[in-house]
Amino acid sequence: MKKLVYTFFLLAIIKTPSLSQDTLIIQEGALGQCTFDGVIVTSSSTISGWTGPGFIDAKTGVGTTISWEIIVPTIETYTFGWRYTFGGDSANRRDSKIVIDGNAIIDTLMFYYTDSKWTNWKIRTVDVPLTAGDHKIRLEAVRSGGIANIDYFMVIGPEGFAPEAATCTPQYVLNVASDSAIWGSVWFEPVKTYYDKGTAITLHANANPGYFFQCWMGEETSADSVHKFTMKGNVNAVARFLPDGVVQDSAALGYATVEDDKGTPFWVIGGALGDTINATSIADLKTYLNDSQPRVVRFSGQFTGPDTLTVKSDKTLLGIGDDAYLKNIEVRLNQARNVILRNIIVSHVHPKDAIGINDKTKNVFIDHCEFFSQRGDNDGDGASDTEADKDWYDGLLDIKNESSFITVAWSKFHDHYKVCLMASNDDAKADSVARITFHHNYFYNCGSRLPLIRFGKAHIFNNYYKDCDDAINSRMGAWVRVEGNYFSNVGKAVFDDYSRVGGNAQIIDNNFGGSLVENLPVCDLQVPYCYALDPTDSIPSIITGAVRTSEVSQTSSLSTEFGLSQNYPNPFNPTTRIEYSTPKSSIVNLKIFDILGREVATLVNKEKQAGNYTVSWDASKFSSGVYFYTLQADNFVNTKKLILLK
Secondary structure, three states, X not given: OOXXXXXXXXXXXXXXXXXOOOEEEEEOOOOOEEEEOEEEEOOOXXXXXXXXXXXXXXXXXXXXXXXXXXXXXXXXEEEEEEEEEOOOOOOOEOOEEEEEOOEEEEEEEOOEOOOOOOOOOEEEEXXXXXXXXXXEEEEEEOOOOOOOEXXXXXXXXXXXXXXXXXXXXXXXXXXXXEOOOOOEEEEEEOXXXXXXXXXXXXXXXXXXXXXXXXXXXXXXXXOOOEEEEEOOOOEEEEEEEEEOOOOOOOOOOHHHHEOOOOOOEOOOOOOOOOEXXXXXXXXXXXXXXXOOOOEEEEEOOEEEEEEEEEOOOOEEEEEOOOOOEEEEEEEEEEOOEXXXXXXXXXXXXXXXXXXXXXXXXXXXXXXXXXXXXXXXXXXXXXXXXXXXXXXXXXXXXXXOOOOEEEEXXXXXXXXXXXXXXXXXXXXXXXXXXXXXXXXXXXXXXXEEOOOEEEOOEEEEEOOEEEEEEEEEEEEOOOEEEEEOOEEEEEEEEEEOOOOOOEOEEEEEOOEOOOOEEXXXXXXXXXXXXXXXXXXXXXXXXXXXOOOOOOOOOOOOOOOOOOEEOOOEOOOEOOEEEEEEEEOOOEEEEEEEEEOOOOEEEEEEEEEEOOEEEEEEEEOOOOOOEEEEEEEEEOOEEEEEEEEEOO
């Protein structure tokens, strides 16, 4: 058979092509339009001017594709054309590779900027010789911006030789790699440039001596070193190898420890494979957290912004002591994986989120942290909040843009209005991939979003909600498993307000007190990991005795006078918490005495700034009985009784 030699003529961009009865136009979703990386947009408040039902809004990234399949009646030269638009500025481009029947025939076809408002559509054309018969056509992005927004694909044939749309046989790309060529090797079969849908693939991973295979990552996940599957889309498969002796972080639990709904394990180890670095400045934190090396980054003391810390993959940010405090410093994770945030305080971040998790970040474990701002006088003007002031601070923890497999545990959220958000708006359907676990957290004096979740799935168990306006808001088809939680003085515990579509809930063995629980549609969320439940009625004492506490934590409504609260729990064994307040800078003494008046412990003996404080007393070394605690500051003295029962 004679091989056809391709010769191409790149035509100028034209706004009005000469269409005839020999022109085929294939709209999105129609016969002949096969695959696309992105979404089909049918309505928009900012983009206009498309034809047909809508347009393809392609994903960003090199290698994203849109494909079509056509039949031409004879060997001839045909004109391909794509009607497109995209915004940005005049330097922006969306160049693509042209692939026909698996062969790259044009490495870079330039798609030039249209306008900043995405309302001006242009057509890019190219002449292509084709043999008679069926042909698969692909646009493949060669720039990080991806492919332009495509309104339609057209094919113009010679007069009397009209092309036709064909029933698609989708084709996909397979990329296989090892995360470390030193630690292990990979191979796969069969080897092709493009794979028809349904092609059977076998992946192989082989660890080198001193290392072991942990899992396959990417679109195909598995804990088996030999993994078989069939092609259903573009696949990037990366084998993860680890050194012998490495183990999962011992405290990790929940969705952070898996990478799919089947429960394929992902070992969260943070920066354990790298050096341990002590950061002594914000500059140190920014340098060590933002590089490509695995690291455990430790710090103590207070750093004050405004500033932003970007945390990249394979990092542990570890606070040392009780005062590892980031004030008005945003912690941001973008496209990160395998991150641990532990024993840190983040507060008063304005106008950004305290913790922002974005851009497909995965496998994050947040453990024994504290997050807060203030309620009452958000903007610092000395006046009480108005309704608008609730937006002075953004979220304490926002998880968006397809980020998933995240656990938040043993952490304290308090004195904030809009706390935890999953998915930014009611159109963020891509966030249906979100999988989040909240367990053993303390939500105190909060307004709402504990959490607010759209589209995705959340397992919310053994948390303590106290003095909050609203708690768990399930919206836009989200699934939430609400299990073994304790609610005290909370307005609405579980509900589905403020979206055009409600969410779902699975309610199991909670203590709601007098909180409202709306009758949401019931879901059945079977989580893909093992966990142990604590008794629901024991949650307040378990959590308040175990979540991190700090003396830098100040609530918004500062007291106008000295105060000492009753310890909680009381009676207790062996740990209890004592809250006190000071309206001005003062030397504070807080001491414990036995029933004979003998001093047995000093909890505070230092100058404290105006604020509300919480301290804990661990009485594990003391015998059961009645004790007293006394607060002395300036001319204020107050004593209260506490009971230790062992």
